[in-house]
Amino acid sequence: MKYFLILLLAVTLSNAKIIQRFVAPTNCSACHQEQVKDWMTSLHAKSHTDKNELYHEAVKIVARDLRQPYENVLVKCGDCHNPRLEVAESELDENYMLAKAFVLETTQSEHIDKALTAKHIQNGISCYVCHNVNSIKEKHNDQDVGFNVLEWIPNDTIVGPFTDPNNRAGFHKSEIRDYFVTGNDLCLACHQGQATENKLSVYDTGKELESTNDTRRCVDCHMGSLKQEIIAPNMKPNLAQKRTIRSHLFAGIRNDSKELKEYVNLGIKVIGSTKANIEIENLATHNLPSGFSGRSVVLNLKFLKGTTELSSNKIGFEKVYRNKIGSRTLSYAADRLVSDSTLKPLEKREISIDIPAGTTSIKADLLYYVLAPEVKGSMQIKNDAFTKPYTMKSMTFNLN
Structure with missing residues (x-):
């Protein structure tokens, strides 16, 4: 019954x-x-x-x-x-x-x-x-x-x-x-x-x-x-x-939409010879990234002298969740939200960076991950459509 x-x-x-x-x-x-x-x-x-x-x-x-x-x-x-x-x-x-x-x-x-x-x-x-x-x-x-x-x-x-x-x-x-x-x-x-x-x-x-x-x-x-x-x-x-x-x-990012790429602005404000502010602007009306908690956006910076790479820097925009034993996980089974560096809707953020001596240009690549490498862990994902980085912006800032 x-x-x-x-x-x-x-x-x-x-x-x-x-x-x-x-x-x-x-x-x-x-x-x-x-x-x-x-x-x-x-x-x-x-x-x-x-x-x-x-x-x-x-x-x-x-x-x-x-x-x-x-x-x-x-x-x-x-x-x-x-x-x-x-x-x-x-x-x-x-x-x-x-x-x-x-x-x-x-x-x-x-x-x-x-x-x-x-x-x-x-x-x-x-x-x-x-x-x-x-x-x-x-x-x-x-x-x-x-x-x-x-x-x-x-x-x-x-x-x-x-x-x-x-x-x-x-x-x-x-x-x-x-x-x-x-x-x-x-x-x-x-x-x-x-x-x-x-x-x-x-x-x-x-x-x-x-x-x-x-x-x-x-x-x-x-x-x-x-x-x-x-x-x-x-x-x-x-x-x-x-x-x-x-x-x-x-x-969305998986079908390589030009709309997504157009909703982010990237720029630089040089302050003297050793300092600069990276300017990143989210033109979308929701967080970047939003939705699925495994996503992340990463800004890779390469400091170049001519064609020689002097050093690099990586800046992440994501929510970091951990389970009870402290391992990185998805929000659905997480014990706590450790940090949130996602770009808020319509936010324009300036990030201070140090410029190595001798740098003539900075190569900036803004990458979107459907599944952040740090989250993948024990997941058996074979389809690289979910794991590879998608380029949102790729720019070179000349300092001379």
Whole structure:
């Protein structure tokens, strides 16, 4: 009886059945080819552990440090990574944990394991997540994120910035929702809030943005400028209609977006022959870096005499978390935040440096790490897309 009530709760929480023809983004590409092509390069398309080595390893580390089953952490993280996951956290009770510990297959464990590997969630934050949100609940605390605040449309209607009551394409109904047109509520449903039970695992991108009073929306930078296009190019000419749309690239450092590189200024103010101030300015409306706690930005300085390197200096911009035994870790399982040198929204910072005698130029490389080398530790990350440095700025300051 207890299991039946829990299962009923899970079904109720999902609040909408899965419309199978919307599950695969390839079905959407028939009319929205450019949008799907862009989306496939984004981390939204790789938010499931099967397609994201870093996410998989991060869940393993958190499960180990918190001494919880991998599946428990996966379900909690799934609030945002897989908000259409049809498992309630309350289902992962003591009986399930015992079944996993002793490698037993029960009706309960079979149901949960099947939900965790369901085909419809393996596409991560796909078309059928954002464009099937009927409404977004008001947040009352940091744990109200993703699945907990999103309500799905119970039918085959797709929502966005436009409405199409005549269903010209014939594949789905279209309705407008305000959060596609104004504000940041849809983005911040996941990008603001607490990722795990650990209070240090808060994503504060939304609060960082609010602190600036800047009117730019998340999509203005991460989805690019508005452009006119016919969304469904295969539609009959007499039915086709131009729309004002944005790219679905969800620009970030991994897809080498020029937007990210343009949101940092780097300069130098020389003070005499042995001193200078490096000037770095964050033009973004959130911290740099923001979000995932494993990220870091590093400024590498090389002091040159002609082509000969005299010395070097490294300046980091990051949050440093440590676990109970003092090892560097991710915020989700951390015991304390040791330091925070991230650049605040719209901050312009001057950093004093010493210039070695004889220096004729300073080579400055501003590098972005999706996963800081100091955090990698025991993670078995093979995909260098997550570990290699990405160049944000590369400049040479001549002193003569």
